[in-house]
Amino acid sequence: AQTVTQSQPEMSVQEAETVTLSCTYDTSENNYYLFWYKQPPSRQMILVIRQEAYKQQNATENRFSVNFQKAAKSFSLKISDSQLGDTAMYFCALLLNFGNEKLTFGTGTRLTIIP
Amino acid sequence: GAGVSQSPSNKVTEKGKDVELRCDPISGHTALYWYRQSLGQGLEFLIYFQGNSAPDKSGLPSDRFSAERTGGSVSTLTIQRTQQEDSAVYLCASSLAAQLNTEAFFGQGTRLTVV
Numbered sequence A: 001a002q003t004v005t006q007s008q009p010e011m012s013v014q015e016a017e018t019v020t021l022s023c024t025y026d027t028s029e030n031n032y033y034l035f036w037y038k039q040p041p042s043r044q045m046i047l048v049i050r051q052e053a054y055k056q057q058n059a060t061e062n063r064f065s066v067n068f069q070k071a072a073k074s075f076s077l078k079i080s081d082s083q084l085g086d087t088a089m090y091f092c093a094l095l096l097n098f099g100n101e102k103l104t105f106g107t108g109t110r111l112t113i114i115p
Numbered sequence B: 001g002a003g004v005s006q007s008p009s010n011k012v013t014e015k016g017k018d019v020e021l022r023c024d025p026i027s028g029h030t031a032l033y034w035y036r037q038s039l040g041q042g043l044e045f046l047i048y049f050q051g052n053s054a055p056d057k058s059g060l061p062s063d064r065f066s067a068e069r070t071g072g073s074v075s076t077l078t079i080q081r082t083q084q085e086d087s088a089v090y091l092c093a094s095s096l097a098a099q100l101n102t103e104a105f106f107g108q109g110t111r112l113t114v115v
Helices: none
Strands: A003-005 A010-014 A019-021 A024-026 A032-039 A046-052 A064-069 A074-079 A088-096 A109-114 B005-007 B010-013 B019-024 B031-037 B043-050 B053-056 B065-069 B075-079 B088-095 B110-114
Touching (some): A003 A088, A010 A019, A032 A064, A032 A074, A046 A064, B005 B088, B010 B019, B019 B088, B043 B065, B075 B088
Parallel strands (some): A010 A109, B010 B110
Antiparallel strands (some): A003 A024, A019 A074, A032 A046, A064 A074, A088 A109, B005 B019, B031 B043, B065 B075, B088 B110
């Protein structure tokens, strides 16, 4: 069975600074997808960024980028120039490819951006 | 609709009563997922539908939980004889295809409180 671990329950950072959220996972599969989701107080989960395991290049979406280390099974999220609207819960998730459709989530990191 | 819609938004029920939670996925989305989010926890997978069939029910915590989907659209999650440990936010998500390399869109959830 696959597992996802987020070891930082809470983090805070000053506005405009850079913050990195950690995620490690475990799976015996070689092909999979990794995701970071954001959950603001509205409760609605929003996809931030995705990474295909077969791609060596780290995914980037504007201020959000990942550091994907496949051998180490590590998938961290870097938020640059953090903004007040980035305050939310952030969940790391793993999806195995082909036939196992359930997203496995970590327990989340509560990120607070301080004005 | 424009997004995934869940109703009710909040539900308070007495222990032992049955409850029904509803999810309206995005039109045309064939895959539908139910997750449970307890306080301070990540998302726990409950069940996944592809069309009207449920290939994976492995996450349903007990036989008090059941779900159905009709017409490849609306899904209902039913909890019979509710217990206090059922208190949680129940999240529904839908996606275009079973392979979640396409984005999964989440509803805002139903917060269930069993008193």
